[in-house]
Amino acid sequence: MATHETASDKLVYDFAEGNKDLKDLLGGKGANLAEMTNLGLPVPPGFTITTEACKAYLATGREPDGLAAQIAAHLESLEREMGRRLGDPDDPLLVSVRSGAKFSMPGMMETVLNVGLNDRSVIGLSNQAGQNDRFAWDSYRRLIQMFGKTVCDVPGEEFEHALEDAKSAKGTRNDLDLDADDLRGLVDAYKKIFAKHTGREFPQEPREQLDLAIRAVFESWNAERAILYRRQERIPADLGTAVNVVAMVFGNLGPDSGTGVAFTRDPASGAQGIYGDYLANAQGEDVVAGIRNTVPLQELERLDKKSYDELLGIMARLEGHYQDLCDIEFTIERGKLWMLQTRVGKRTAAAAFVIAGQLVDEGLIDLDEALHRVNGAQLAQLMFPRFQLDHEFQPVAKGIGASPGAASGKVVFTSARAVELAAEGESVILVRRETNPDDLNGMIAAKGILTSRGGKTSHAAVVARGMGKTCVSGADELEVDVPGRRFTVAGKTVTEGDVVSIDGTTGKVYLGEVPVMPSEVVQYFEGSLDPEHIDNPLVRAVHRIMTHADARRRLAVRTNADTGADAARARRFGAQGIGLCRTEHMFLGDRRELVERLILARTGTEREDALAALLPLQREDFIEIFREMDGLPVTVRLIDPPLHEFLPPLEQLAVNVAVAQERGEDVAKEEALLAAVRRMHEENPMLGLRGVRLGLVIPGLFAMQVRAIAEAAVAVTEAGGHACPEIMVPLVGAVQELETVRAEAEKIIAEVVGDSGVEVLIGTMIEVPRAALTAGQIAEAAEFFSFGTNDLTQMGWGFSRDDVEGAFFWRYLELGIFGISPFESIDTDGVGRLVRIAAEEGRAARPGLKLGVCGEHGGDPDSVHFFHAVGLDYVSCSPFRVPVARLEAGRAVVETAGSDSR
Secondary structure (H helix, E strand, O other): OOOOOOOOOOOEEEHHHOOOOOHHHHHHHHHHHHHHHHOOOOOOOEEEEOHHHHHHHHHHOOOOOOHHHHHHHHHHHHHHHHOOEEOOOOOEEOEEEEEEEOOOOOOOOOEEEEEOOOOOHHHHHHHHOOOOHHHHHHHHHHHHHHHHHHHHOOOHHHHHHHHHHHHHHHOOOOHHHOOHHHHHHHHHHHHHHHHHHHOOOOOOOHHHHHHHHHHHHHHHOOOHHHHHHHHHHOOOOOOOEEEEEEEOOOOOOOOOOEEEEEEEEOOOOOOEEEEEEEEEOOOHHHHHHOOOOOEEHHHHHHHOHHHHHHHHHHHHHHHHHHOOOEEEEEEEEOOEEEEEEEEEOOOOHHHHHHHHHHHHHOOOOOHHHHHHOOOHHHHHHHHOOEEOOOOOOOOOEEOEEEEOOEEEEEEEOOHHHHHHHHHOOOOEEEEEOOOOHHHHHHHHHOOEEEEOOOOOOOHHHHHHHHHOOEEEEOOOOOEEEOOOOEEEEOOEEEEOOOEEEEEOOOOEEEEOOOOEEOOHHHHHHOOOOOHHHOOOHHHHHHHHHHHHHHHHOOOEEEEEOOOHHHHHHHHHOOOOOEEEEEHHHHHOHHHHHHHHHHHHOOOHHHHHHHHHHHHHHHHHHHHHHHHHOOOOEEEEEOOOOOHHHOOOOHHHHHHHHHHHHHOOOOOHHHHHHHHHHHHHOOOOHHHOOOOHHHHHHOOOHHHHHHHHHHHHHHHHHHOOOOOEEEEEEOOOOOHHHHHHHHHHHHHHHHHHHOOOOOOOEEEEEEOOHHHHHOHHHHHHHOOEEEEOHHHHHHHHHOOOOOOHHHHHHHHHHHHOOOOOOOOOOOOOOOHHHHHHHHHHHHHHHOOOOEEEEOOHHHHOHHHHHHHHHHOOOEEEEOHHHHHHHHHHHHHHHHHHHHHHHO
C-alpha cells in the first residue's frame, strides 16, 4: 500500500495491519476483523478508520486533515485486491460501512450495506451475479432504505410501509415472493420517499455515499440511544467509534447463500454445544430485524454440510484463540463461507460463572483469570429470586429497582398489619409513600417493600438492601392512601389484602401473584446445598470461584448487622465479623417510649430512671450478637439518630393538641411534650444534635451503652465464648470530642471487665469531612477508623440523601454530570480523596491503626476495588452483599496483579 503517513498521523488501517489488542484504536469489531485476517480465516478484505479520527471529527465537526486521502489510498488497495472498482457500472465493488467501538454496543450505532450501488451499477451487479436481477434490485432497495434512515434521518416506517404495500399488492406476506419487477418498483418508491424528506435525489456518486455513511457512523456515537446505553453500561463517553469499510459479500444471492449468528457456547446457560441461528437467502440485518423466522444453526448441516463443517472448525479455533465464548457473524455466498465478525460474547450471569469454570477445566485459563471474568454484579443477580414470566404478565407501574429480587404477597399499608399477617404465615408486601425507622418491624416481616416516593438511597431502599429484601421505590404512578388502606394505579384500585408482585431488579409492579424461582446460589451460601455433591454446574462454579477469591483477597469482609439473626445469616454468608452494629435500631418499637422519656427528661432522676430501664435491654441485645459472632470482631456504633426519628412530628403533635384543647380535654401532658419538642426541633436534623454530640449533651447515655457492651462481652466470655467488642463513636469532628467520650468509656470498661480477659477497642467513625482532614490528630485517640461513606458523601457533596435523588439526580445522570449516583458507588476523586487522606494521615500517626468502611459503598463492587487500593483492612456491608464483597475483594487483588504485570 502506497501510504507514507507517520504512526501519529495514521488514521486508517488495513485489516492485515491490526490485531485484537488494538481495540482502543480500531474498536472491537475492527481489531477482531484484523485478528481473524491474521489467523488466515476467510474475512472479506477491508480497512478500519480509527477512533482517533472519530474523536477529531466530533470535536471539530469536520474530517481531520489527511483522512480523505488515506481513505482513498486504502480504497484503491481494496479495489486492486478485489479486482473491482467502487461504482464501476459493469463490475461494481460494493462495501459495507459499520461502526465498532472498543466495547460492544449492539444495535446502538449505525451500519450501511451495499454502498456503491446506483442506477447504472445495479445492472452491472445483476450481470456479476449471473443475470440475477432480483438480487441486484433487492440490494439497491436495501441501500436506499438503510442510507435514507441512517444517513439522512428519513423516517424508517415510511420505507417499511412501502415494502408492506408492495407485498400486499403481490398478495404475499413474504418479501422473498417479490420478483425483480416488484423490487424495481420498490426502488422507485424508496427514491421518492428519500427525495420528499431530504429535498434531493438519492446520491448516485459512490464516493459521496461512502463519505456520508462514514460521517453518519461517527455521529451515531452521540445518538440518544448510544448515550443512554453507555450510561447504563458505564462505558466512557470519550472513546469514540471506529468505522469499518468491508467488501460486501452477499447472503441474498439465492438458496445456496445465507447469513447467520453463532455462539461457541450457550450464552444463556454456558452449556457447551452448537448455538445460533441461520437464515437462507438473506442479508445480516434480516436476522437482527426478525423479518423472517430463522432456523437453528444445526439445520445448516443439512443445507450446506461443507460450510457447516468449516464453520464448526473456525468456531473451535476462535474459542481456543480467544480462550472464551465467542459470538460470530457469518455469511455464505454461493457456498463460500465468510467471517464478518467475532467478539467475546455477552452472556448471562449464570453463563459467566459456568463458562469460567469450564475453561479452567479445559486448561485454557487459570483460576485468577476465571475470577477476573466474573463480577459482583453478576453474583448479586444470581442470589435473588426471579419471576418466572412464563405467562403474559403486564406491569401496571414502574419505579426504581432499589433492591433486587422478586416478591409477591398481600398488600398491607402499616407495619403493624405486616407483622400481624406474617405471624399468620402470610406473605405480605408493605406499601407506603415512603418508609421511616418506625416501619422496621413491618419491613422485616414483609417479603417486599413498595413505595411511591424515594430513590435508590431512600430509607426503604437502603434498609431493604441491608436486609436482602426486594424493594421498588419511587413508583410515582401509585396514589397511596394509607388511611384508606388502598392505592390506585392505571385506573385500578388495590385494597389491603389484594396480591401484588414486585420486581426489585426492573422496578416493575404487577397485579396478582407471579410465580418465582428460588436461587440455588443463596441456598449454597446458606449451607443447605453441598457444592461437592450437586449436579448444578452453576453452584459448583460459584463455589470454586468463591473459594479462590477468598484465598486471594487481602481485604476482610464484615457485615452490617443489628440483630442476632442478621449476624447468624451474615456469618453463613462468610462474614468475618460485624463492621457496623447500629444501636439506634435497637431503640425502636416497644422501646421507643423509653428513649422518648430519656430525650425529654428535665431532671437527673427522670433521665437515670430511663437509662436504668434501657441498660438490661441493651445488654441482652449485645449478648445475642456476641454469641453469634463468637471469636469475631463486633464494631458497635454508639447511638446516632437524628432526634426527630424518636420524637413525635412537631406539626402533627401541634394539631393534636389544638384539637384536644378545642374539645376541652385535659392536655397538660401533651402540652408539655409539645413544648419539649419545640425546644428540640431542628430545621436540618441530619446536621444537628446526633452522634457524639448527643452523647455529650445527654449525660449517661453513652455510659449506659458502654456498660451494656462491656457487661455483655464479659457474660459471653464467662459462659465459654469469645467476645471481641469494638466501640465506635459516631460523627466525631474534633479529637477533643473523642477524648472526652473515651475517658469516660475507659473507666467503665476497666470497672466491668476486670480480669475477665475481655479486650475492648475504642475508635471512631470518619463521616465528617473535618474528621478526614484532621485524621492525624484523631488517630491519637482512636484504635480504629471506620469510614461512614454515606454521611461523608452527603456532607462532602452538600446533598441531603433523603431528598436529592428524586429531585434532580435523574437530570445529573442525563447530563452526564454523574455516571452513577455517588451514594451507590464512591466518588473516588472527591469523597474518595478524603478517605485516602484520612487513611494515610491516620496511619502515619498510629501505624497499627485498623481501617474499615461501613457505609453502603462497602458492598459496591467498584468501591471495593478502591478500598483495596487505598489500603483499608476490611469492608462491611449488608449480609446479602457479603458474598459480593468477598468476590470483588479477590478480584481486586487479581486485577492489581494483572495491571502490574502489564
